[in-house]
Amino acid sequence: MLKSVKDQLLENRWDEAEAAGKSESELLLYRSNLLGSDKRVTNYGGGNTSAKIMERDPLTGEMVEVLWVKGSGGDIGSMKLDGFATLYMDRLRALKKLYRGVEHEDEMVGYLPHCTFNLNPRAASIDTPLHAFVPHRHVDHVHADAIIAIAASADSRALTQEIFGGRVGWLPWKRPGFELGLWLEKFCQDNPDAVGVVLESHGLFTWGDTARACYDTTIEVINTATAWLAERAEGVAPFGGAVHESLPAEERRRIAARLMPAIRGLIGREEYKVGHFDDSQAVLDFVNSRAMPDLAPLGTSCPDHFLRTKIRPLVVGFDPARGNLEDVLGGLSQAVDAYRADYAAYYQRCKRPDSPPMRDPNAVVYLVPGVGMITFARDKATARISAEFYVNAINVMRGASLVSSYRGLPEQEAFDIEYWLLEEAKLQRMPRPRSLAGRVALITGGAGGIGAAVADRYLSEGACVMLADISAEALEATQARLVQRHGGDMVRSVVMDVTDEAAVARAIAETAVEFGGLDILVSNAGIASSAPVEETSLELWNRNMAILSTGYFLVSREAFRLMRAQGMGGSVVFVASKNGLAASPNASAYCTAKASEIHLARCLALEGAEAGIRVNVVNPDAVLRGSRIWEGEWLEQRAATYGTDKQGLEEMYRQRSLLKRSVLPEDVAEACYFFAADLSAKSTGNILNVDAGNVQAFPR
Structure with a gap:
C-alpha cells in the first residue's frame, strides 16, 4: 500500500543560512543540487535548471544577460558550476529569425555554440530553448513521479485543471526542442499569472523571480499533486491488487542468481553487460500485480524514462507459486529471441529514411513475478540508473492508474526519440569502452596486497570487482579505498573462507546477483608456512592443502559452473608461487600445495577450453609489500632460514634474482590483467613468472 500523505510529501530543504552570500550562479547550483538529491523530483541525469544572470562581457566590459542552464549530459543532483552551459540571451533570442519551422528544428542545435558566453566549453543541451524563451529569470524542469502520473494519464489536461486550477497550465506532448521552447514562451505570455505548466507525457516546468521562489514553487506544485494522488489511493490496492505473492528475500536472491547469468549469456555475446537486481517494495507491488501484464507492454511515458529502459520490458514467465524456475531457464532463449524479433519489427515499422542503424535489440528491463526486477546495461552504474528510472515509471503507472488510465508514448514518438539523430550524435561522441568494460571479476584474497592491486588494475580498465576475503575488517578497509578511487557501483565485497564449500557457493551466487554473472576469477587466497619436514605437523600440512589446493x-568449480551457465567463456587466473616450480628448504607443505595449484590449473585448462574458459597461472616471488602472509611467523621463519633479519629479507630476495629487482603487488597485478584481457585471448594452460628471474623456476 502507499505510504501516508504526510510521508510522501517532499521536504522543503532550502536553508537561508546556507544560501546567504552566494552569487546568482551559486544559488542556481544550490537549488539544482537540492532538487536532484531526491529521485521523486527527478531521475539521475534528468530534468534541468536555469537562471538568467547579468554578467560582464569579457570583450566589451558591458553587463549582458546570460542564460546559465544545465549542460548536455549533466546531472542536477551532483553537478558543479562547470556543469552549466552559459549563453548570451540576445543571441538566443536572435535565433528565432533563423528558425525555418518544426520540420527543421533539429538544425537549431547547430547554432547554439554560436551563442556561447565566455568561451564556456560545456555543450548546451537540446532543452536550452525551453529555458531561454520562458520569460522568467529562474526556471526548473523536473520529472517528478506525481506530476508525470498526471501527465501520462488519458485525462491529463482535465486532471491538471482539477488539481491546480489556473495556477499550473498544460501543454500537449511535444518532443523537446526549439518548437517546444516557442510553445512555452507563448503559454507564459498568454497566462501571466501561471507559476508552471505540465507537459503531457513529459514533466513539469516551473519558474520564479528568485532562486528561492522558483525552488519553493517547484516543491509546492509537486506536493500538491502528491497529496491529491495519495488521498485517492487510500484503501486502494496498487495496480488492482496482487495475483502473486513475493517469495522470501533470500529465495528471491537465489532465483535472481540463477536467472541473471542465463540472461546475461543470451544478451551479452556482442557486448558485455552488467546486471542489477531490485526487489524493493514498489517493484514487488508491480511485478506481482493484476495489472502488470497489461501495463508493462505499454512502455514508459517520460522521454528520460524511455531512453534508459527501452520501448518495453521483458516479462519473465516465472510463477512463484509453482516454482517453475527450471522451465523458465529452459525457455529463456526463446523468450529473448521473441523480444529481439519484436524489437526488430518495431524498428522496421517506425524507421525513417535517415534513421541510424538498429541498435542492440535486447531488453534492458526484466520483470520477474514474486522476485523483482533485473536490468542490464554496459556498466553497473547505467544498469542501476535504468532500474531507478523504471521504478519512477512504476510510480507513474501506479498514480495514473488510480485516477485515469495510463498512456505510454505513442510508438512512433518513442522511436523518434530513441533514434533521434541528435541522440545518435551524442552516442557517437562517447569515449571508446575500456578494455575490461562490462566484465565481472571475483578476486579471492582480495583484501591483501596482491588482491587489492589486481582489483585496482581491473577497475581502472572498467571491470566490476567482487572482493572475497576471510577478514571482514580488512575487506571493509580495502573496499573503502577502492570505492574512493573508482566509485561505489563497481566494487562489492563478500566474506568468504575458500575452504568452506557452502561459503564459496554463496559468494559466487552473490557475485551473480550484484553484477549479473562472472567473467574473471582470480584465485589468490593465500597462506604461508615454514618448518623443516620433521617439524611439520599434520595440521600444518592439511591447512596448506585446504587453502592452497582444495580452496582453489x-x-x-563454482566459477566453472557459473561460466558454463552463461556460455560466454571466461578467464581463470591462479596466483601461485615460484615455489610451485622451484623447491625451497623448510617449506615442504607450502611448496607442495603450490605445485598442486599449478597442476590443477593445467587440468582445468584442458576442461575449460571447449567452453572458451581459459586458465592460466601467475607465479610471483617474494612480494613482501602489502602482503598479509608476510606478517608474523612466516616472515620470521623465512628470515631465519636464510640467515638474515626482517629488514634484510627483501634485499636478499632482490639480490638473488637474475634482474636484481624487487617484485611489487602492482607487477603481479599487471600479469593478472594480461591473462584477463583480450591481449591473451589465445593463451591457456600457461605460466607467467613474475619473480625478477629465477633459473630454478623457469617453466621449460
Whole structure:
C-alpha cells in the first residue's frame, strides 16, 4: 500500500543560512543540487535548471544577460558550476529569425555554440530553448513521479485543471526542442499569472523571480499533486491488487542468481553487460500485480524514462507459486529471441529514411513475478540508473492508474526519440569502452596486497570487482579505498573462507546477483608456512592443502559452473608461487600445495577450453609489500632460514634474482590483467613468472 500523505510529501530543504552570500550562479547550483538529491523530483541525469544572470562581457566590459542552464549530459543532483552551459540571451533570442519551422528544428542545435558566453566549453543541451524563451529569470524542469502520473494519464489536461486550477497550465506532448521552447514562451505570455505548466507525457516546468521562489514553487506544485494522488489511493490496492505473492528475500536472491547469468549469456555475446537486481517494495507491488501484464507492454511515458529502459520490458514467465524456475531457464532463449524479433519489427515499422542503424535489440528491463526486477546495461552504474528510472515509471503507472488510465508514448514518438539523430550524435561522441568494460571479476584474497592491486588494475580498465576475503575488517578497509578511487557501483565485497564449500557457493551466487554473472576469477587466497619436514605437523600440512589446493578447487568449480551457465567463456587466473616450480628448504607443505595449484590449473585448462574458459597461472616471488602472509611467523621463519633479519629479507630476495629487482603487488597485478584481457585471448594452460628471474623456476 502507499505510504501516508504526510510521508510522501517532499521536504522543503532550502536553508537561508546556507544560501546567504552566494552569487546568482551559486544559488542556481544550490537549488539544482537540492532538487536532484531526491529521485521523486527527478531521475539521475534528468530534468534541468536555469537562471538568467547579468554578467560582464569579457570583450566589451558591458553587463549582458546570460542564460546559465544545465549542460548536455549533466546531472542536477551532483553537478558543479562547470556543469552549466552559459549563453548570451540576445543571441538566443536572435535565433528565432533563423528558425525555418518544426520540420527543421533539429538544425537549431547547430547554432547554439554560436551563442556561447565566455568561451564556456560545456555543450548546451537540446532543452536550452525551453529555458531561454520562458520569460522568467529562474526556471526548473523536473520529472517528478506525481506530476508525470498526471501527465501520462488519458485525462491529463482535465486532471491538471482539477488539481491546480489556473495556477499550473498544460501543454500537449511535444518532443523537446526549439518548437517546444516557442510553445512555452507563448503559454507564459498568454497566462501571466501561471507559476508552471505540465507537459503531457513529459514533466513539469516551473519558474520564479528568485532562486528561492522558483525552488519553493517547484516543491509546492509537486506536493500538491502528491497529496491529491495519495488521498485517492487510500484503501486502494496498487495496480488492482496482487495475483502473486513475493517469495522470501533470500529465495528471491537465489532465483535472481540463477536467472541473471542465463540472461546475461543470451544478451551479452556482442557486448558485455552488467546486471542489477531490485526487489524493493514498489517493484514487488508491480511485478506481482493484476495489472502488470497489461501495463508493462505499454512502455514508459517520460522521454528520460524511455531512453534508459527501452520501448518495453521483458516479462519473465516465472510463477512463484509453482516454482517453475527450471522451465523458465529452459525457455529463456526463446523468450529473448521473441523480444529481439519484436524489437526488430518495431524498428522496421517506425524507421525513417535517415534513421541510424538498429541498435542492440535486447531488453534492458526484466520483470520477474514474486522476485523483482533485473536490468542490464554496459556498466553497473547505467544498469542501476535504468532500474531507478523504471521504478519512477512504476510510480507513474501506479498514480495514473488510480485516477485515469495510463498512456505510454505513442510508438512512433518513442522511436523518434530513441533514434533521434541528435541522440545518435551524442552516442557517437562517447569515449571508446575500456578494455575490461562490462566484465565481472571475483578476486579471492582480495583484501591483501596482491588482491587489492589486481582489483585496482581491473577497475581502472572498467571491470566490476567482487572482493572475497576471510577478514571482514580488512575487506571493509580495502573496499573503502577502492570505492574512493573508482566509485561505489563497481566494487562489492563478500566474506568468504575458500575452504568452506557452502561459503564459496554463496559468494559466487552473490557475485551473480550484484553484477549479473562472472567473467574473471582470480584465485589468490593465500597462506604461508615454514618448518623443516620433521617439524611439520599434520595440521600444518592439511591447512596448506585446504587453502592452497582444495580452496582453489572449490572456487574454480563454482566459477566453472557459473561460466558454463552463461556460455560466454571466461578467464581463470591462479596466483601461485615460484615455489610451485622451484623447491625451497623448510617449506615442504607450502611448496607442495603450490605445485598442486599449478597442476590443477593445467587440468582445468584442458576442461575449460571447449567452453572458451581459459586458465592460466601467475607465479610471483617474494612480494613482501602489502602482503598479509608476510606478517608474523612466516616472515620470521623465512628470515631465519636464510640467515638474515626482517629488514634484510627483501634485499636478499632482490639480490638473488637474475634482474636484481624487487617484485611489487602492482607487477603481479599487471600479469593478472594480461591473462584477463583480450591481449591473451589465445593463451591457456600457461605460466607467467613474475619473480625478477629465477633459473630454478623457469617453466621449460
